[in-house]
Amino acid sequence: MGVWRALLWLAFKSQFRLSLMKHRYFVKKERQWELAIYIFLLIALVPVSLFIVVFYQGLYLGFKWTGQPEAILWLAAGVGQLAVLLFGFFHVTGRLYFAEDSEGLLSLPVTPSQVFASRMFGIWAAEMPLFLLLTLPGFLVYGWLEGVGIDFYIKLVPIMMILPVVPLGVTAVLVMLFMRVTNFRRYREMIHALGPFILIMTMFGFQIVMNGGILEHMDEESTAAWLKDSSSILEMLKNAFPFAIWATDMITTSFIDGIMSWVLFLVGSLLAAIFAATLAKWLYYPGLVSNDRQYGKRGKALLKKIREPHSPLRALFGKEWRLLIRTPAFAMQVVLGVMIPPMAILLPMWVKGEWKQNLAELQALPFFHDLLIWSGVGAVVFLTGMNGVFLSSVSREGKLFSYSKTLPVSAGVQVLAKWLLALAFTGLITVMIGTLQFFMGAGGDVLFWTFLLGLTAGALTTGIGIGLDLLFPRLDWNTPQEVFRGGGKGLWMMLVQSLLGVVFGGIVWLLKMTGLPELLLNSLILILLLGADYGIFQGVKRLAERRYPDIEM
């Protein structure tokens, strides 16, 4: 039993980074402000859970109207299981295959099934809050409104604890199969990096549902009507989540009446766990080792045509680009950062179907032209800030930073390459915004000015961001995901950006007041921005020359 205890304890500690946190916050007393962020996040959960309670209450009333109030129970259980299935997929991938110590365990005298089971225990514990958040309110609403007895709440405890087991088992088997068949590291990492994406998308879905005014529409009759309309979907759900049905049966009937459900539920869950652990014996370890071999062009052919010499700056740019694009976690950060904010803004508008009218109203404004240009510039700067490539410019190098220090290229040029890379993405964003403007009816001059002003203003933010990363680099990461962890720099950047935005906006507004012709005014601002860019560049360059020798690892 000693092995099991050690493994479970290890899994639990590494799952929640207990040792690290204890060391950081209480031994070294560092970054304690992060604790405040955690508390803030916890507080932010209160309105969410309230919303969920109200939502379940509406559903309950609807179900009651149709004469089957207990349907709320299996719906809640099913939703929770679905969420565990979905998020579990990425969670399991990360813990089983990308944890820092995953290969280290290979050589220990423990079986793959033991390692697997202990890790799954950690994941189960970590998934529990999400599951409870989504499912428990449904059961509690039912309990309160039906006025059930104490036995309901007693049975609730084991049911809540066991419900996530089956989806976790299913997801673990899927992950292990996936990792066994896809051997190429880049695709595996892609799956790993996709997790935050799904999380954010779900949050948007939630936002849209909230904005869609679903709560206002949830009176008894219409909910019942809606439930009737979608009865076939509900029927399907019922079949897809038999465990939710059994759980409902177990909790609403007496133990004797529901004995069949108890047996099915417990035996089924146990079997799922055993099945996954048994499969782990065959699938887990072989899938841990990945393949990086491209088997592309043979080297001999490459030797015949060695590429032309490039300048060091261009060579550095090429290297930065490849490292970014070929590391899924970094590539995702860029793509998501650019895509998500516009979606967050445009999607709800589109869902509400008001965008046409909104656009018409906007176009009628006398200052529509100016509005397009300056909101375009603002959007470029904002999205540049969101994609955050520049904020990890130095940190991305990780342990290879010491290689960079041996290169006979000045820190200024190395940083310039990073800046150009960030600017390339700002350029892409500008094109995207330009396209949007075009569809909103912008003319050539709007596109022209947005492009120039957006790029120069974006250069300013990226420059400042690179400076921040130079001051607080994070180079000691093991998996690329860690580069973005913490997010303290992002907060600083947001602060700096809003401050600059206010100053810049003020200057533009003042200049507008003078009533200068547009061409002159915009050129003036452009020159101003270029001057600021130059100043920031010189500053960052000097900072890099000073910081590079000092950053030791």
Added chain:
Amino acid sequence: MIWIGNVSKRYAKTGPLAVDGLQLTVPKGEIFGFLGPNGAGKTTTIKMITGILKPDEGDIEVDGVSISRNPIEAKKRIGYVPDGADPFSRLTGMEYLTFMADVYRVSRDERNKRIPELAERFEMQDVLGDLISSYSRGMKQKISVIAALIHSPPVWILDEPMVGLDPKSSSILKDEMRRYSENGKTVFFSTHVLEVAERLCDRLAVLKEGRLVAEGKLEELRQGTGGQMNDEQTLENLFLELT
């Protein structure tokens, strides 16, 4: 030529000295072996020569150029193979080599000559199109050696270069080091393989707890111990005696 002038370094402000007042000159055309027990400060010294770490005290010159006052020029003169070389794993071998050639400003003719030559010598031609992350330990070591030599630097620095190499590769590497010094260039390397040091090096230095405990030709070192050692005495005994 490498000149290390009274260099000291500590990692933490209040920590112990990792390198303590090291004074050393490695002339042109010499293979110089750097020995010492684990944690003696060999890697630390090498990192200071290559510009990764900044000495707390003293200065280092490479071919007469100060690494602190003129780092770029000094770095151009160095080819460096780090300890446990693990270069850019997301680049292919060929991408890495052309990157290094660009950064060290190797001309078209030179790179067209040297890359195939070195790749063939170390038998790496077949894998140059693969990602470095797929290389074995020894292959990573070899691609780093090739990358370090691509600009034929006057000073070649290697930190435990024999680790992970098969017998054939390490013999090729030893030949390469010898050929390099015969061309009037400097080879400076740390190692724990005493046979290699014994056969290959013109001169040796032994470091212990950051301080130089012995320096010179092997024969000189033997005499330095006060005649207690006879000629048959191997370097191993000498090493054990000194450290």
